[in-house]
Amino acid sequence: MFDYDARVGRLVFSRLADATIRASDNWLQVLDDTLRQHGIERSGEGNKFIARVQSGQLTKLFTMFAFQETQERARDKGGLWNLLAERFTSLPPQEEWRQKVLVTAVGGEEVVQDAEPLEDQYPVQIRYPRSADKLIADLAADSFPLTLIFKEYQVAIESSATGPSVADTFFVNDDGKVVVRDDVGVAAKWKDPSTDVCLHPGDWIIEANGVSNDPEGILRQLAEIGRVQVRVQQQGSIFKTDVFNSQDDMRNRLQSQAKPRQLQLLRQHATGQPLLCVCGGELQEIGLRERVYLLVEPKGENGVLSYAGRRFTVDQIIDMKAVTCDLCRKAVERDDRLWTCGNGANTILHAQSYDICQQCFALGEGRQSSPSPD
Incomplete structure (x- = not known):
């Protein structure tokens, strides 16, 4: 983390709370002992801990289903519980799966089934069954060592x-x-x-x-x-690992923590010091289209961005307003210029680069007063 x-x-780096389970005849006993040391049980899988095999892929140990649902997908199906009823059609009657499914909000609290989750509770975690006493399937030898990561x-x-x-x-x-x-x-x-x-x-x-x-x-x-x-x-979800995603917990936390330092660096630039990013790289002024060229392959007008199984052209990225200011979080408009970090994606501090819009740049340097509230 x-x-x-x-x-x-x-x-500042801290090793995550984790544990390694190696292949042995009694690895399952070792796993149970490890869970008990952390004060949790098998039924906490997906909510309080996750497991990764040697390749780095997530694996389900004790649950038949463990997945996320977003508010958008639930809304399209007329509500979360209608969506889950559709997904669980192959399971026993609705009354039975409702008793065995566990739905938890982003904060870890259980979502009661007599009402739809609130907006700030999404994305919700779905686990079925609520608890389990045995493995779904035996792990192959190449799955080990098994890494447990604890929330x-x-x-x-x-x-x-x-x-x-x-x-x-x-x-x-x-x-x-x-x-x-x-x-x-x-x-x-x-x-x-x-x-x-x-x-x-x-x-x-x-x-x-x-x-x-x-x-x-x-x-x-x-x-x-x-x-x-x-x-x-831990705050946030242990499932989110994509720092390109604007909703990623770690990305948003780092943006918030780095903001005071970036504003300080902008003030220092106004006094004649180099224009630096929080990661130590240099900020460069470019236009939005030129900025998008840095995201696509090959670089330039004919490049595309491959992401989440889809391909986006330069114009599509601009129309989607995908480039946002890392200080105010607002989208950079089509004809605007911005300041971006020359280090690109070569630092954990920013997944795509570090971008500052015109207004935040001027505010940071003290050349413009803050807008009055509406």
């Missing part, structure tokens, strides 16, 4: 008198959850010394030293000097 520390201008896990972090305070690190949100503040440098100092797994902005502290469902009690435990056993749930 990556975060961008705007105060020092660099990426919810236990970690032992060190709290010291010289480290950041609880008040500087955590807050209680409107839902009564103890959440890590949006400060990468502070969060990264709360680390498990044996695994190098550290806390990240937005993580939910579910439990501390056995205390849960009590925000004040959790904060008191975190304030204790010494080792604190903590149950954490």
